[in-house]
Amino acid sequence: MGRSKAVDKSKQRKGLWSPEEDERLRNYILQHGHGCWSSVPINAGLKRNGKSCRLRWINYLRPGLKRGMFTPQEEETILALHRALGNKWSQIAQRLPGRTDNEIKNYWHSCLKKRNSSSRSNAEDKTSILSPSKSITACISGSEQVVDGGGSHKGSFPKLFFAEWLAAENGGVHGENSMAVEEEKEPFLYTNEAFAFLNSKHQSGGYLMQGGGLTEAYDDGEGSGVVEDIFNSQLKLEDQVAETASGFGDLFSGEEICSDFFMPISQMYI
DNA sequence: AAATAAGTCAACCGCGTTCCC
DNA sequence: AGGGAACGCGGTTGACTTATT
Numbered sequence: 001m002g003r004s005k006a007v008d009k010s011k012q013r014k015g016l017w018s019p020e021e022d023e024r025l026r027n028y029i030l031q032h033g034h035g036c037w038s039s040v041p042i043n044a045g046l047k048r049n050g051k052s053c054r055l056r057w058i059n060y061l062r063p064g065l066k067r068g069m070f071t072p073q074e075e076e077t078i079l080a081l082h083r084a085l086g087n088k089w090s091q092i093a094q095r096l097p098g099r100t101d102n103e104i105k106n107y108w109h110s111c112l113k114k115r116n117s118s119s120r121s122n123a124e125d126k127t128s129i130l131s132p133s134k135s136i137t138a139c140i141s142g143s144e145q146v147v148d149g150g151g152s153h154k155g156s157f158p159k160l161f162f163a164e165w166l167a168a169e170n171g172g173v174h175g176e177n178s179m180a181v182e183e184e185k186e187p188f189l190y191t192n193e194a195f196a197f198l199n200s201k202h203q204s205g206g207y208l209m210q211g212g213g214l215t216e217a218y219d220d221g222e223g224s225g226v227v228e229d230i231f232n233s234q235l236k237l238e239d240q241v242a243e244t245a246s247g248f249g250d251l252f253s254g255e256e257i258c259s260d261f262f263m264p265i266s267q268m269y270i
Numbered sequence: 271a272a273a274t275a276a277g278t279c280a281a282c283c284g285c286g287t288t289c290c291c
Numbered sequence: 292a293g294g295g296a297a298c299g300c301g302g303t304t305g306a307c308t309t310a311t312t
Binding site: 015016036037038050051054087088089090101102105 | 296297298299300301302306
């Protein structure tokens with residue numbers, strides 16, 4: 001049985017790819033698509049196996065890849081997602097457009113791993129960091145002192161944090177800009193993971209919604225599934241951001257809206 | 271300047287899952 | 292339904308570069 005003939009592995013090249021091989025692979029895939037990876041090297045005239053071609057394409061040749069240093073926002077995102085998901089590099093990479101799982105994994109092992117472990121021990125000493133028991137809303141609305149870490153924020157829009165938006169979607173808020181509630185869910189709990197994830201998205205400019213009201217955090221009494229919920233709901237949020245952005249015509253992109261109006265949780269030291 | 275240690279990163283390997291004959 | 296190929300993922304390796312002694 002099987003779908004293709006066995007390839008003589010002894011004739012297959014290994015090791016670093018030459019520019020000529022890259023060129024052949026790139027041209028072939030751009031013209032024909034990859035289809036079945038095992039047939040790619042045969043059709044492209046490469047002495048590699050399909051697995052190697054796939055890896056080279058995904059990690060190096062694929063259009064849209066970012067090269068170069070990770071930005072501080074990307075670092076924060078990786079740290080937070082890793083806290084939430086563990087070594088799920090492909091899932092983390094999905095949240096970082098233009099970055100590959102391999103690249104993120106390497107970066108984690110070479111840089112972030114150490115930094116994360118040292119910052120964790122520091123964080124344990126800092127009781128001044130906003131704790132899950134403290135209301136985010138209170139910080140934003142000014143009933144708690146908010147220390148801005150640097151940039152000024154355009155404060156004229158009502159601000160809705162993602163978690164709050166999620167709570168709103170789940171029935172927490174019914175303001176004039178609130179979303180339709182498709183199904184009532186139990187309110188959820190701020191777990192550490194959810195908090196880390198929220199933090200990461202604030203850093204990368206993903207959460208703040210203008211319009212809508214502010215709510216308290218909710219609690220589902222279990223904590224499990226929260227991060228998953230957040231992931232799923234974030235997809236909806238991103239659509240909404242894009243939609244909101246389109247309403248501004250040429251004035252703002254969705255990214256700009258987020259970066260101009262969000263308040264990173266990490267900056268809310270009390 | 272040379273030797274060596276440490277860091278980086280592209281690529282390989284093995285395993286679990288999915289697909290298809 | 293069974294079995295092998297293909298795929299995708301995470302862990303690991305090793306070549307290469309940079310820093311340090």
